[in-house]
Amino acid sequence: MQKSLKVAVLRFPGTNCEFDTQYAFEKLGHETVLVWHENKSLPEDIDLVVVPGGFSYGDYLRSGAIARFSPVMEAVKAYAEQGGNVLGICNGFQILTEAGLLPGALKRNNNLHFISKHQTLKVVNNDNAFLNRCEKDEVLNIPIAHADGNYYIDDEGLAELEANGQVLLRYCDAEGNPVVVNGSVTSIAGVCNAKKNVFGLMPHPERALEAILGSEDGVKMLKGFEA
Amino acid sequence: MTAIVNVFLKEGVLDPQGKAAHHALDSLGFKGVKDVRIGKQIVIELDTDDRSKAEAEVKEMCETLLANTVIEDYTIEIH
Numbered sequence: 327m328q329k330s331l332k333v334a335v336l337r338f339p340g341t342n343c344e345f346d347t348q349y350a351f352e353k354l355g356h357e358t359v360l361v362w363h364e365n366k367s368l369p370e371d372i373d374l375v376v377v378p379g380g381f382s383y384g385d386y387l388r389s390g391a392i393a394r395f396s397p398v399m400e401a402v403k404a405y406a407e408q409g410g411n412v413l414g415i416c417n418g419f420q421i422l423t424e425a426g427l428l429p430g431a432l433k434r435n436n437n438l439h440f441i442s443k444h445q446t447l448k449v450v451n452n453d454n455a456f457l458n459r460c461e462k463d464e465v466l467n468i469p470i471a472h473a474d475g476n477y478y479i480d481d482e483g484l485a486e487l488e489a490n491g492q493v494l495l496r497y498c499d500a501e502g503n504p505v506v507v508n509g510s511v512t513s514i515a516g517v518c519n520a521k522k523n524v525f526g527l528m529p530h531p532e533r534a535l536e537a538i539l540g541s542e543d544g545v546k547m548l549k550g551f552e553a
Numbered sequence: 554m555t556a557i558v559n560v561f562l563k564e565g566v567l568d569p570q571g572k573a574a575h576h577a578l579d580s581l582g583f584k585g586v587k588d589v590r591i592g593k594q595i596v597i598e599l600d601t602d603d604r605s606k607a608e609a610e611v612k613e614m615c616e617t618l619l620a621n622t623v624i625e626d627y628t629i630e631i632h
Contacts, residue, residue, distance in 0.1 A: 388621055395618070424621065431623040433562070436569045478566060478624050509569065 331356040331373040331551060336402070336418075338363040338393045343379035343415065343532065350532035350548055351376075363396035374411045374551050375402055377418030379471075379530060389432065389474040390420035399425055411455050411551060412524045416472055419516070419526030428519055428526045429487065430479035435472070436509025442471040444540055445507060447515050447529060448498040451491040454522045458553050459546040465502050466495075467541040468529040470515075475528040477510035477517070484511060492518050495527055554599045556611040557630040560620045561592035595619055607631050 333351045337344045337360050348358040359369050368375060383392035393399070399421075406412050406427055414422040422428045435441060446467055449460045460466065479487065487493050494516035497507040504513040508528075516527030534544030562568045568590050575589040597614070599607050611629050620627040 387618070391618065391621065423623075431621050433566070433624055434569050436567065436572075438569055438573055476569070509567065 329552065332369070332371055333358045333374045333376060334361050334368050334372045335359070335376045335378055336361050336363060336398060337378075338380070338382035338396060338421075340382045340384055341378055341380035341417070343417075343530065346530075346532045347376050347378040347415070350535055350544065353535060354545065354549060354552075361398060363393065363398045366397045366401060368398070368401045368405055372405075372410075374413065375405060377402070377412070377414040377421050378532075379416030379418060382417055382421065385417075385474070388420075388424065389417060390422075390424040393417075393421045394425040403427065406519075406524050409521070409523055413456065413551075414524075414526040415530055415532065416475075416528055419528055420474060422524060422526045427524045428517060429483055429492075430477055430511075430514075430517065432474050432528070433476045433478055434474055435476050436506075438473075440471070440473040441475070441508060443469070445470045445515075445529060446498050446500055446502075447495045448502045448504070450493045450496055453491060454494070454518055454525070454550075455553065456518070456525045456550045457494060457547060458550045460550070463502060465498060465500065466543040466547070467534065468531055468543055468547075469533045469540070470507070470529045472508070472528050475508045475510065475515075477514045477528075479511055479514075486520075487517060490520050492520065492522070494518055494525065495529070554601060554604065554607045555632045556597040556599060556607060557632070558595040558597065558611060558615060558619055558627055559592055559630075560595065560615075560625050560627045561590055562624055563626050566624050604631055 531544030
């Protein structure tokens with residue numbers, strides 16, 4: 327029988343995907359615990375920290391810019407430094423880049439719109455704790471919902487990401503060809519750190535768990551952490 | 554003293570808001586606009602009269618919080 331994970335889901339003022347995230351991991355048979363941002367430590371014996379989506383601190387100044395200074399983020403940094411797995415979804419991705427746990431930055435979508443729709447994504451690298459249940463080049467259907475998802479990294483940084491296999495996902499069409507969705511550098515939708523234990527993506531796998539709601543491709547993504 | 558911080562996207566980082574405003578100016582007949590960049594201005598009142606101390610402190614504020622130096626540059630004026 328597969329091991330049940332204990333997943334810490336962070337909650338900041340303005341977070342709004344924490345219950346969806348809990349629902350997702352509990353549906354997959356895991357235990358979850360909500361952690362308020364003022365906590366200086368994480369619960370013991372956790373297997374994964376998820377920084378969920380939403381609008382922490384109203385996206386004031388820049389998305390994720392204020393949340394990164396919350397007390398709990400020091401504990402998350404320490405946890406990541408010890409090799410613990412951390413997943414940031416949407417606003418969580420923005421918080422992790424602002425905190426310097428992931429390379430690059432997320433700026434306003436190039437069409438200035440809030441984009442909310444199902445989007446096909448191509449799995450670029452699967453040799454990591456997150457996407458190991460997905461095939462390389464597999465096309466997944468996952469919802470996106472963001473205004474600041476335009477991933478930027480300079481040429482040198484991009485070359486490093488490519489060389490280390492840190493690009494996780496790219497926005498693509500149904501055949502897997504890259505498409506421009508929000509202006510991201512080379513259509514990047516998700517990346518990880520060099521140690522491959524901190525992951526960030528703009529799309530919402532926790533919203534793609536049931537075929538009746540449009541896609542269940544999120545299941546194999548989130549199940550990756552069971553391996 | 555008052556510090557005025559201007560934060561802009563770095564040269565070479567596409568500024569979607571600037572581009573949209575540029576396009577709108579063109580549509581309105583304002584020809585000859587070469588480039589438009591949109592940033593933000595942050596005005597900070599400080600309780601010191603020491604200019605160099607103020608400058609150093611505001612620089613640290615910019616590096617820590619006010620600008621994301623991966624994508625943004627900033628300027629500081631002290632009055």
